[in-house]
Amino acid sequence: MSWTFDNGTILTKAALVGEYENNAFAVACAQTGKAVIIDAAAEPERVLELADGMDVQAVLTTHGHFDHLRAVAPVVESLGVPFLLHPDDHEMAAQYTPVSPIPLLDDEVISLGDTSLLTIHTPGHTPGSVCFLSPGVLFSGDTLFPGGPGATHFDYGDFDMIIKSIEERLLVLGDETDVYPGHGPTATSIAEARRDIPEWIERGW
Numbered sequence: 001m002s003w004t005f006d007n008g009t010i011l012t013k014a015a016l017v018g019e020y021e022n023n024a025f026a027v028a029c030a031q032t033g034k035a036v037i038i039d040a041a042a043e044p045e046r047v048l049e050l051a052d053g054m055d056v057q058a059v060l061t062t063h064g065h066f067d068h069l070r071a072v073a074p075v076v077e078s079l080g081v082p083f084l085l086h087p088d089d090h091e092m093a094a095q096y097t098p099v100s101p102i103p104l105l106d107d108e109v110i111s112l113g114d115t116s117l118l119t120i121h122t123p124g125h126t127p128g129s130v131c132f133l134s135p136g137v138l139f140s141g142d143t144l145f146p147g148g149p150g151a152t153h154f155d156y157g158d159f160d161m162i163i164k165s166i167e168e169r170l171l172v173l174g175d176e177t178d179v180y181p182g183h184g185p186t187a188t189s190i191a192e193a194r195r196d197i198p199e200w201i202e203r204g205w
């Protein structure tokens with residue numbers, strides 16, 4: 001496990017899985033245990049272990065790249081829950097998982113007992129990339145990392161679009177919002193992104 005975060009409202013557990021150090025998260029309402037998994041990326045037994053004791057409602061996926069999807073089939077089968085993904089990445093995901101996703105739309109609210117997650121569509125890394133906002137924490141997938149935006153040199157990536165997504169959809173959040181990215185053990189914050197984005201635009205990646 002790489003980190004656990006509990007602010008009394010929401011309990012988050014994270015694990016780095018697979019060779020690309022993807023973050024898989026289990027996010028639960030601290031009162032009711034209602035939970036989701038974000039990015040069942042790899043190593044299904046470790047993803048399931050994260051959610052042990054939680055009442056998991058769904059597997060949410062930040063985008064359709066293969067490294068974020070490799071444990072979806074065994075995890076949804078084991079838990080009997082749906083797999084949610086933004087429709088703009090459904091075609092991409094179909095190459096990597098046999099599980100049919102349920103469309104997850106911009107501004108969709110995922111209720112978890114006494115709390116909720118808000119889905120924010122942030123195209124750029126892929127057309128269907130999304131972030132999830134819980135109280136105090138943004139799960140940013142591959143849209144925002146410590147030190148810059150996610151890569152846009154893959155097929156369907158678009159640098160101008162990822163910058164627009166960050167500026168228009170993420171920098172409107174409070175500076176104190178912690179940001180947990182889709183890869184690696186290090187968190188960042190909206191304050192850091194606000195401070196550094198002029199440099200990222202200047203360098204062009």
Ligand SMILES: [Fe+2]
Nearest residue numbers: 063065125142
């Ligand atoms: Fe990705």
